[in-house]
Amino acid sequence: MEELSGGEMVVRALADEGVEFLFGYPGGAVLHIYDALFQQDKVDHILVRHEQAATHAADGYARATGKPGAVLVTSGPGATNAVTGIATASMDSIPMVVISGQVITDWIGDDAFQETDMVGICRPLVKHSWMVRDPRDIPEIFRKAFYVATTGRPGPVLIDIPKDMTAPHNRYPYEYPEHVHMRSYNPVTRGHTGQIRKAVNAMLQAKRPVIYAGGGAIQGEAHEVLTRLGRQLNFPVTNTLMGLGAFPGSDPQFLGMLGQHGTYEANMAMHHADFILCAGARLDDRVTNNADKFCPNATLVHIDVDPASISKNVPANIPIVGPVDQVLGEMLAMVEQSEQQPDQKDLDRWWEEVQGWRQYHALRYDHDADGPMKPQHVVETLYRVTEGKAYVTSDVGQHQMFAAQFYKFDHPRYWINSGGLGTMGFGFPAAMGVQFADPDAMVACVTGEGSIQMNIQEMSTCLQYGLPIKIININNQALGMVRQWQDMQYGGRHSQSYMDSLPDFIALAEAYGHVGMKVERAEDLEGAMKEAFAMTDRLVFMDIYVDPAEHVYPMHIAGGAINDMWLSKTERT
Amino acid sequence: MRRIISILMENEPGALSRVVGLFSQRGYNIETLTVAPTEDETLSRLTLTTFGDDEKIEQITKHLNKLIEVVKLVDLTDGAHIEREIMLVKVKATGSQRAEVKRSVDIFRGQIVDVTSTVYTVQLTGATDKLQAFIDAIGETQVLEVVRSGVSGISRGEKVLNL
Ligand SMILES: Cc1ncc(C[n+]2csc(CCOP(=O)(O)OP(=O)(O)O)c2C)c(N)n1
Numbered sequence: 001m002e003e004l005s006g007g008e009m010v011v012r013a014l015a016d017e018g019v020e021f022l023f024g025y026p027g028g029a030v031l032h033i034y035d036a037l038f039q040q041d042k043v044d045h046i047l048v049r050h051e052q053a054a055t056h057a058a059d060g061y062a063r064a065t066g067k068p069g070a071v072l073v074t075s076g077p078g079a080t081n082a083v084t085g086i087a088t089a090s091m092d093s094i095p096m097v098v099i100s101g102q103v104i105t106d107w108i109g110d111d112a113f114q115e116t117d118m119v120g121i122c123r124p125l126v127k128h129s130w131m132v133r134d135p136r137d138i139p140e141i142f143r144k145a146f147y148v149a150t151t152g153r154p155g156p157v158l159i160d161i162p163k164d165m166t167a168p169h170n171r172y173p174y175e176y177p178e179h180v181h182m183r184s185y186n187p188v189t190r191g192h193t194g195q196i197r198k199a200v201n202a203m204l205q206a207k208r209p210v211i212y213a214g215g216g217a218i219q220g221e222a223h224e225v226l227t228r229l230g231r232q233l234n235f236p237v238t239n240t241l242m243g244l245g246a247f248p249g250s251d252p253q254f255l256g257m258l259g260q261h262g263t264y265e266a267n268m269a270m271h272h273a274d275f276i277l278c279a280g281a282r283l284d285d286r287v288t289n290n291a292d293k294f295c296p297n298a299t300l301v302h303i304d305v306d307p308a309s310i311s312k313n314v315p316a317n318i319p320i321v322g323p324v325d326q327v328l329g330e331m332l333a334m335v336e337q338s339e340q341q342p343d344q345k346d347l348d349r350w351w352e353e354v355q356g357w358r359q360y361h362a363l364r365y366d367h368d369a370d371g372p373m374k375p376q377h378v379v380e381t382l383y384r385v386t387e388g389k390a391y392v393t394s395d396v397g398q399h400q401m402f403a404a405q406f407y408k409f410d411h412p413r414y415w416i417n418s419g420g421l422g423t424m425g426f427g428f429p430a431a432m433g434v435q436f437a438d439p440d441a442m443v444a445c446v447t448g449e450g451s452i453q454m455n456i457q458e459m460s461t462c463l464q465y466g467l468p469i470k471i472i473n474i475n476n477q478a479l480g481m482v483r484q485w486q487d488m489q490y491g492g493r494h495s496q497s498y499m500d501s502l503p504d505f506i507a508l509a510e511a512y513g514h515v516g517m518k519v520e521r522a523e524d525l526e527g528a529m530k531e532a533f534a535m536t537d538r539l540v541f542m543d544i545y546v547d548p549a550e551h552v553y554p555m556h557i558a559g560g561a562i563n564d565m566w567l568s569k570t571e572r573t
Numbered sequence: 574m575r576r577i578i579s580i581l582m583e584n585e586p587g588a589l590s591r592v593v594g595l596f597s598q599r600g601y602n603i604e605t606l607t608v609a610p611t612e613d614e615t616l617s618r619l620t621l622t623t624f625g626d627d628e629k630i631e632q633i634t635k636h637l638n639k640l641i642e643v644v645k646l647v648d649l650t651d652g653a654h655i656e657r658e659i660m661l662v663k664v665k666a667t668g669s670q671r672a673e674v675k676r677s678v679d680i681f682r683g684q685i686v687d688v689t690s691t692v693y694t695v696q697l698t699g700a701t702d703k704l705q706a707f708i709d710a711i712g713e714t715q716v717l718e719v720v721r722s723g724v725s726g727i728s729r730g731e732k733v734l735n736l
């Protein structure tokens with residue numbers, strides 16, 4: 001059998017897992033691994049400019065492809081810099097394998113140079129973690145790590161490797177295990193047929209049904225069967241922020257996003273529903289508003305691969321633990337074979353009511369030809385110019401919500417944002433991961449002047465690897481979402497939410513070797529954007545000045561039900 | 574309601590910290606905790622007591638089950654079970670008190686396992702409320718030091734928790 005050093009095993013194991021890209025940053029504790037990387041060409045190492053960006057890039061790659069992201073960082077500060085990205089992936093159930101260097105085994109616990117207890121720090125953030133204690137364990141640990149990260153409810157895992165484990169002079173036989181068996185880890189592979197039948201019976205008797213699908217429908221590759229089931233039943237469908245693209249955004253049955261900044265019709269339909277099919281969503285506070293007032297008349301069917309997500313926030317009437325695609329598939333087959341079908345008269349009446357709510361056009365906004373440009377207009381223009389075909393990554397704030405509301409995603413994995421943790425600084429490095437996954441695709445990062453500055457150093461990485469990302473900086477000269485809350489709840493006292501002394505983003509982009517464009521008037525936007533996307537081999541930083549006073553509506557009224565919303569600065573439900 | 578949750582888990586470094594961490598991370602309380610290897614050296618048995626309504630306990634057991642190292646888990650309070658805790662107590666024992674303490678120890682079926690001219694060290698086994706009753710009987714002012722093992726438990730009858 002072939003003999004390899006621990007460092008070589010790490011790299012070979014990644015190759016054996018089919019890892020194309022390893023996002024990382026070198027340092028003392030991982031130098032043996034970097035030396036092994038240098039001497040092979042199967043795994044492409046991508047050098048970022050900050051370890052947080054490595055995790056977000058791997059995360060973006062994972063969200064776009066469904067394959068696990070891979071990250072390599074050194075011990076101490078390298079490892080702690082990665083923590084925000086690990087937490088981001090954890091909250092959104094993104095498969096990711098993070099390898100961190102560690103001080104040599106003998107020094108662990110001695111407060112050695114660049115020692116941190118990474119396993120301890122990450123304990124609440126990862127699905128599982130391993131510390132390598134014998135180089136011979138490396139193949140098995142890697143096999144298990146990828147298996148755990150990608151199965152069941154996916155998530156990040158950590159492998160912490162003391163430097164002596166990768167030493168080049170100690171060589172051991174290497175064989176990558178074909179199978180993995182863990183007696184204490186057996187993710188569910190099928191939902192309970194009895195429960196599924198019960199759910200279908202309730203579904204076919206519903207008079208006011210809604211399908212509500214989340215990120216699990218995308219992670220679980222359930223978009224196709226979800227779309228077929230939705231169309232077969234002719235039920236209204238809504239997606240969470242994480243679920244956009246699971247059901248086509250331009251489909252007439254689609255009500256838009258629900259929740260805190262969801263559409264009027266989605267939130268109204270949910271509240272008045274008598275039946276809700278929740279597929280791969282977790283009824284979190286951004287969706288439910290006050291959970292005690294959530295959908296008082298509905299029979300709730302909750303499908304999730306993670307049993308702990310069911311009845312955590314809202315008790316489910318019919319819980320189904322299982323993979324969303326498999327469960328929905330079984331449901332669809334039962335519906336197709338059933339003699340009973342939904343009562344069309346009831347459904348027509350329900351649709352009439354839903355269309356009534358739609359007529360309210362809750363996403364309308366004021367255009368004032370002489371006034372400042374509106375951020376909504378920027379996203380609408382982006383949708384038009386890219387013909388709805390771009391990957392859109394986003395940061396966190398008003399721009400994120402406008403992107404979610406105004407860009408219609410017809411396909412899964414094209415909308416990439418940090419929904420659970422809400423990590424400013426996510427969007428740009430995530431866009432890098434997406435562009436690596438799909439080099440010819442249009443990738444737009446919709447961001448704000450606050451968020452983009454949290455990982456702006458990655459413009460250097462983009463130059464090195466020629467990533468033609470389009471940065472759509474919706475510049476409202478404010479931490480807009482914070483400012484909106486201060487307007488609404490703190491008497492307009494804008495404590496620290498003003499972005500003063502902004503850099504000249506155009507000059508900055510140019511300094512990094514990219515193209516910068518400044519747009520201040522609405523009438524210039526479409527032309528400029530077309531020009532930007534025509535530059536298919538260049539990163540373009542579009543700095544677009546918009547109205548600082550604009551708010552995102554609808555917006556939940558705190559403490560209320562899902563249908564208690566502000567609809568504008570002056571109107572509420 | 575008080576629950577006794579008994580867990581079989583991989584006897585690996587880090588497993589215990591994941592269980593304990595879960596409780597602090599999610600704001601659950603641990604009242605007592607005991608852990609030791611089993612007859613199968615790859616497995617440890619961990620017993621903990623906690624308080625919560627049915628919904629909370631359901632969440633706790635679901636999250637525990639999600640931990641990779643947790644192999645099997647049972648809520649002993651769901652069925653008939655035997656609960657034991659061991660307690661060592663140092664009690665002031667001078668003059669007339671010596672006989673009185675000795676009598677209480679006998680009533681509670683404890684043993685005096687160490688003696689000085691002023692102190693008895695008493696060993697007592699039983700369910701938690703029995704141990705508390707002994708302390709109450711002796712009187713807190715007489716008690717110098719208490720050490721409890723935490724609760725261990727096992728199902729009654731033929732039900733077993735194994736692989
Ligand atoms: C790392 C991080 N820090 C703080 C916050 C809190 N926060 C949420 S939105 C927001 C403002 C974002 O400003 P900007 O990126 O300019 O977006 P805008 O809301 O103006 O569109 C802040 C500070 C956060 N989500 N993430």
Ligand SMILES: [Mg+2]
Pocket residue numbers: 397448449450474475476477478479480
């Ligand atoms: Mg802003």
